[in-house]
Amino acid sequence: MKSIRDIESWLSLGMIDGLGDESIRRLLVAFGSPAEILSANIASLERVVKKKVAYNIVHGADEKKIAATLEWLKDPVNSIVTLADSHYPALLLNIPDPPPLLYLKGKPELLNSPTLAIVGSRNATPQGIANAEAFAEAASNAGLCIASGMASGVDAAAHRGGLRGSAASIAVVGTGLDIVYPASNRKLAHELAEKGMLISEFPLGTPAIASNFPRRNRIISGMSHGCLVVEAALRSGSLITARQALEQGREVFAIPGSIHSPLSKGCHALIKEGAKLVESADDILDELAGGSGRSGGLGGSGQGRAAGGAAHDVDELQGSEPLLLRHLGHDITDIDTLCVRSGLTIETVSAMLLAFELDGVVASLPGGRYQRLR
Structure with missing residues (x-):
């Protein structure tokens, strides 16, 4: 502590x-x-x-x-988590730019829950709102915490659906946690603090600045196993979240719509780029449960048996070694970042990496970077 x-x-x-x-x-x-x-x-x-x-x-x-x-x-409902904490979101550690400090309001135990991001237009259609709530509730009842950005429209609907389900919901906001934005979501914010959680990387008092919202999107996608886009125009901020999800190795899903609707254009563009077309929550659950996603399915936080002739199971490794592998994840990472994530010295990390490399658990890449083998 x-x-x-x-x-x-x-x-x-x-x-x-x-x-x-x-x-x-x-x-x-x-x-x-x-x-x-x-x-x-x-x-x-x-x-x-x-x-x-x-x-x-x-x-x-x-x-x-x-x-x-x-x-x-x-106030016991408020807390912070840092890169040095063992309960820092494991998936978020594997993105290129994890925030060093997160402010929390609500239930911190949700930080490492299996999570699905659901995002979409602030000006969603009634059908889009209904789809967001229905998909979120079904996914929540199946054990997936719902992450979104507490904006009007699809985000708010996703939170409502997630809270109605059994796994709750997480809102990642672009202001300090002492500010509710938009103000119309004040009741929803209180419900999230009571039954779910609100997260921000921004200090208290930080107002709603336009440049903060794209930044918070990387956290929404980064702590999630997959990202569902419900409705989005071609220039929607939701597409930023979806593309960040792809860059972070997460699965991206999109709900198709009418070819004549501007709010379907973004989803259709994502589908053309390789996002999975979904018609029901089961399509998402089957994909994530199958473990075929880039993030390794619902078990893809960096645990399990390494392929490539590894001599050890991660759970059998002693001392700090399992922790180092969890911090490494499966994305390419440099040694300095590993030192920050693990809290270990560069000498200790270097020695462990060499041992892992000899065992075939880790590959050494040009530029002092390393990647865990599957």
Whole structure:
């Protein structure tokens, strides 16, 4: 369990002006922990980040904002999870840019539930709303938590359906968790906090800024085993989520519609690009349960037996080794990222990777990158 000092250090690091996620990960590799980063001098910081950012780190984040967040965390419904936590979403670790810190409101045990993302138009048709609710409820009753972005239209309908089912729903939002956007979803937000969960990578007080919403989409798709697009125009933000899902190795599904409807154009484009056409929730469940998806089906969080002549089953490996393999997942990953994810030193990670490579569990790729073999 984190100490108050640890929590303060993570919060402060996440609130430094100009310090992005990639720079945070590089700093963690270089210094080991947020506390060490925050106590470093400018000269050592400048070896990793730009001079202006190093200056901002030395001078620290806004103490009032940190104090307000610590007060917010006193409510048991609120919490944070960081890259250093064992319950950080396992699937999210395998995307190229996992957020270092997530703010949570609701049930943190849902973080590693089998999850289906459902997204679509804010201006959905009545049929689109009905489809989103029906597919979400059926998938939830089958054990899939429903993830979406709490926007109007398809997102809100997906959350309602997910909450009616047995596996609940997760909303990933583009504001701080002390702000409900859009305001019309206030009742839904309260229900999600009570029965499901709300997630944000943005500090409290962050308003609804347009550029934040595409960023949050990578989390929706990244923590999900698959992504269903219900209705979407050709320039819809939902297509951003779907394409991020494809890049992250997730299965993408789309519901077809009338060739004359603008809100079917995006789904039809995805189907032409290889998304799976679905007519019922069973089409999705069968695909994910079969394990044929790019993310490895519902068991695809990085566990199981490695192929390619591996000498060990993951569960038989001792000490930190199973943890390192889980952090590696099946996507190509560099050694610095593995150090951040696992909390292990570069020497320890290098030694483990060499052993795994000799056993045929891991492949070494050009540029100091590694990939776990299936």
